[in-house]
Amino acid sequence: MINTNLASMKTFYGHVEDIDLKIIRGAYQIDSIYMNKKDSVSQKQTPFFAASLIDLSIEWKSLFHGSIVGEVVCTGPMLRFTKDKVEPKDVARDSTDLKELLDDLMPLRINRFEIKNGMVQYIDEQSTPRVDIEMTRIQLVAQNLRNSYDSTVILPASINATALVYEGDLRFDAKANPLSDAPTFDMSAELKNTNLVKLNDFFKAYSKVDVNKGRFGLYTEVAAKDSHFTGYVKPVIQDLDVLGHEDRNDNFLRKVWEGFVGGVGEIFENQSKDQLATKIPFKGRLDDPKTNVWLTLANVLQNAFIQALQPSIDNEISIGSVTEKNEDKKTFFQKIFSKEDKAGKRTKKDRKDKQ
Secondary structure, X not given: OHHHHHHOOOOEEEEEEEEEEEOOOOEEEEEEEEEEEEOOOXXXXXXXXXEEXXXXXXXXXXXXXXXXXXXXXXXXXXXXXXXXXXXXXXHHHOHHHHHHHHHHHOOOOEEEEEEEEEEEEEEEOOOOOOEEEEEEEEEEEEEOOOOOOOOOOOOOEEEEEEEEEOOEEXXXXXXXXXXXXXXXXXXXXXXXEEEHHHHHHHHHHHOOOOOOXXXXXXXXXXXXXXXXXXXXXXXXXXXXXXXXXXXXXXXHHHHHHHHHHHHHHHHOEEOOOOEEEOOEEEEEEOOEEEEXXXXXXXXXXXXXXXXXXOOOOOOOOOHHHXXXXXXXXXXXXXXXXXXXXXXXXXXXXHHHHHO
């Protein structure tokens, strides 16, 4: 029955090897499942999802609280996005098939979801060189997604995840209210010590540069409620080298471009710590996100010539900070280039004209 449904989907094709019933604990297991994206014209299939084992069961913890909800544990899942064939926007558009399949597999509402040793992959088969990057060893636990217990807590649901990204450690933590009318959550994420050299095919394909040395980190916090959000993202690059002895055989134009990229890195690098970093804050409504460009530029220059940003989460974003009415402080560049529109104050241009 399941294989019939998997084979009859409009935009996907799938197959399972076997199904085992676990009657005592109210569960069943799907052994070796895969799903491919079908081309609507040629019917050619592109790998999209696979897993060695999916366990679907009743969540007994919620049952003791009077709620009948489900629990899903996915072992060894692989999710692959292929440029121009299987992209996130395409999956979102074709999600009807996937939703119907999930309803068939798990008629109960899912309250707990776990991933063991997962992988997400991105492939661009048309680029030169071919791009094939991945995030591995994904461990994820999402709990209380249907708010089946702890109903008095403002953010009852939680998601905690870790992964490996080319020698770098990724950690993601979030709390949310999945049943609120507007997105309500408080999340933080950090990526530490990713080896940029291992991403060279990506850089060569899209930026035409070679990275000979460098480590990358990313730190972010975001919170949202009542259709408003606030947060920041803080990228950190250490020991960056994009032009070295390895590039001696590159052609002249490539050397010029790599030299320019390396030069920009040197300009914005904190020399004492050999670190390039900035902090980009953002806030606004969920239907109109905005980023303060001037503040971003000021932070880059401040990091370059005054102090290096510490590579860590700042723990300054929370649900309580989303709707705080903090007046934006004008940066040095805003004071120079922007016009003051308050009564009784004149712009630099006005003062010049009067003189």
